[in-house]
Amino acid sequence: MDRVPQTPPPPQTPPPPRPAAALSTGAVARRLGVSPTTLRSWERRYAIGPARREPGRHRRWTPGDIARLELMCRLTADGVPPAEAARAALGGAPEAPEAPEAPEAPEAPGAPRARRAEAAPSTAPGGPDALPLGAVRPECRGLSRAAVRLDAPTVAELLEAALAEDGLVTAWEEVIAPTLHAVGRKWATVGERYVEVEHLLSWQISAALHRIRPLPEPPRSPPVLLACVPGEQHSLPIEALTAVLGQRGVPARMFGAALPAEALRDAVRRTGPRTVVLWSQSRTTADPALARSVAGIEWGLRGARARPALLLAGPGWGADAPAPRTERLYGLRSGLAVIESLAPPRAATGAAGAGPFACGS
Template sequence: MDRAPQTPPQPQRPRQSPPRPAAALSTGAVARRLGVSPTTLRSWERRYAIGPARREPGRHRRWTPGDIARLELMCRLTADGVPPAEAARAALGGAPGARRAVESGPPATPGGPDALPLGAVRPECRGLSRAAVRLDAPTVAELLEAALGENDLVTAWEEVIAPTLHAVGRKWATAGERYVEVEHLLSWQISAALHRIRPLPEPPRSPPVLLACVPGEQHSLPIEALTAALGQRGVSARMFGAALPAEALHDAVRRTGPRAVVLWAQSRTTADPPLARSLAGIEWGLRGARTRPALLLAGPGWGTDVRGPRTERLYGLRSGLAVIEALARPRAGTGEAGAEPAAYGS
């Protein structure tokens, strides 16, 4: 009896696991990614129903890639000047006029013609710049608090605050008298955020570091940031702010006997080399054991050719902190201040 031909066994196909759903993000993570504040996202959800498509009872909001894509569209439309209600309708599938504005292609400047020229920066910079251009002070304050709360002060300054400030300056320089109000609002909010940082207790009997702008210099934000960073490290500091008169600065040095004096000049027109030399020459103490402060010249106004005893040029917040902390660190086996400033590169 003939046997029926046997069909060769078919190789079994490996089971394909169902595709894993993309990770959903929290409201805070989405806000950081888009460069807006969490309050703005919650406001959009409440006013325009542009929120997560799915929500689980009793849990925080979770945004899927599709939800985030709608928010990105709304951010772009509002940056181009589309009213938020119309931008929300477009992002949710309506408002064909707004959609045509999107489909016509990206604007020449990312974020619209009024956006700041930021270049390749962290998303937080874009959110901060958008809020500043809108003169939205509450959102500016909230974004600054988030940047300072989620990063150390130096990182927040170098990667979020300073790039946004520089972009405002470039925009102002190319737009005549426009955007002055943006710079003033942003600067005020940054200063307020820095002043809210509480310093550590000062070491007892520790000579302070004095920080001041040269006479006529109104730009004090960089040394405000330096003062706040020194306070976080427990370094005794005395900040005198903008445009301190020369006589008052001399008196402050004589009265406090500081370890170092940081003198800020934003431009060549305000830098004052004779003042710097006179400060470096102030002495105090008993005859035969006289002491002088280290003079630290900060800001682009001073140039690079710095000469004089115990005089150093600072070039940035991070390196400037390293110089000052080295000066404040007692020498081994002595209780005296650290080495001459010229021994430390910045």
């Protein structure tokens, strides 16, 4: 009996690829380091907006849309007028290609600046002036772009968004500190050129930290005293620590940059702090003799004398503690945990007649 040939099953059509996730205007603004108002202005003036919009819904930006915006940001950061940058971005930005394109032949010397920027976009977002960030969050890249452009309003807006969405500790560790370090590395490689970027960014960070309102202090609770050693002008890290202590309701007294040695010792005697945090950015400002002096300060009645716990923060200090009851702090999150572990019990802080709390080491 002859076998009836079986009809092969029709080939299965592979499922269509899932479209890439589209981002909101706010998310795109944080990634690029521009304000949402700027994006809306570009869309209104230059028609550089989302390629597709659904009626009644918020704008959603696809990878192709974002590629155009990134090119426009690079061109404007390079000095190209926004109208010309928009025309170049709309005419030459890739529509989220599946694979990288082959490199083009180099442009002849003297080619128009906008054309050179369009033909060979920098691999570092922001163009040749971009900061060396490495693998960081998009919010960090957006903040760095705004800082390089000296766009103070956008820097302030991005800082506020990071603090509101991530909280101070995470925003500092994942957005603010990496950008500050990148500015420092760029400054070290190109000389004085990026000092203005560092100063603007530092000022905006300090202003954002000062806008954080602390919780009310518990009554009669000994404070944490924070200061930079004499000659040390970099105070942002302990400004961040002061702000997060305030958010936790921990009393803090911040004395800022370059506090003279005798003023520091007087402040310790007058406040009776449970903890003293001394910041040193470099080995040239770290002073082990001053640390030993502060760690040895006593106050209170004879027979019940108290001393502060001394915490040394910053890369200027060596690994070895220069005095007893001294500890090194490494990072904002771990430093906060150490300070909170030295906190007196809540019941003790409200006891009538309680004197300065003697911290254990």
